[in-house]
Amino acid sequence: MMLEVAIKHAFGGFSLDAGFTAPSGVTALFGRSGSGKTTIINAVAGLLTPDEGRIASRGTVMLDTHHRINLKPHRRRIGYIFQEGRLFPHLSVRQNLGYGAWFAPTPAGRQDASRVVEMLAIGDLLDRRPGALSGGEKQRVAIGRALLSAPELVLADEPLAALDEERKAEILPYFERLRDEISVPILYVSHSASEVARLATTVVALEAGRVVAKGTAAEILGDPAILPAGAREAGAVLTAHVKTHHPDGLTELEAGGIALFLPTVHAAPGSRLRIRIAAHDVMLSRERPEGLSALNILPGTVHSVRPGDGPGALVALDTPAGRVLARITRRSAQTLALSSGATAHAIIKTVSVAASDVGAAAAT
Structure with missing residues (x-):
């Protein structure tokens, strides 16, 4: 299963021209602030229409400006994990998870809810509401909601940025399990070298709207000529x-x-x-x-x-x-x-x- 991205977009003095493929596993979009990471992920999600480009996953063309194809976000079969959990405060954890499952195309195609609950260790949280959860617990529930929509692609836009170091340490092992146990590509936006080193199976290094390198975490982070996050993060x-x-x-x-x-x-x-x-x-x-x-x-x-x-x-x-x-x-x-x-x-x-x-x- 492969995600294909090739887009060009210009706005506000910034020009993006990026192309790459993302296989199953975690593909990290890695670079400093302003390098184009969020623009790419928003284009893949359908939240931004680039000036030109093509985005396809698992044989489904989500965007092709040449052929005037531009699927609406809800038709792209994407599970989106934001910086904050964005859970419905008036619903329990069980109901928030059920909301994700409601978007699965057919009941037969939905992820096994019990497997997702076990993988994310949220069984004890099912009857709580978001207000009674820690930041790390909210993110685990948000991950579960995304998975239960039976996505063909998962997008994670700096999902640990709003958490303190203790909560990050709590969440990282669950992203490792996600990387190893689900069979869809995960596009993970980060400017943290530590997160990329731990999670990424593929790294796409970005600088000023361009892809400057692509490879494994060891290849990209170990190359002193690249340094997408700067020398201090080397x-x-x-x-x-x-x-x-x-x-x-x-x-x-x-x-x-x-x-x-x-x-x-x-x-x-x-x-x-x-x-x-x-x-x-x-x-x-x-x-x-x-x-x-x-x-x-x-x-x-x-x-x-x-x-x-x-x-x-x-x-x-x-x-x-x-x-x-x-x-x-x-x-x-x-x-x-x-x-x-x-x-x-x-x-x-x-x-x-x-x-x-x-x-x-x-x-x-």
């Missing part, structure tokens, strides 16, 4: 397996034969995880350091050194665990004589990796 994505949990509160992971230690990760041994390592949390050394408190030391080869506009530089280091990015000063890069092909070691403090940067790897 960070690479590693995939690792849980090896064991130690009694001192550390979890030992294995990535490419390299041991990594993190604060306790609540996942069973053998589980596959994605880990985002922020570039500003990585130090570099030419020789393997001794006598440090840091437990994670990854040997590697410098792929590239990319100077910034200011005093900083971004170094891409290819290690057995995967590519790691380090944000250091240009002076440090010169002092260490770092250049393509040089050997170096990445040093990562165990406690520097936030819990929100560790999540389940996509099912394969």
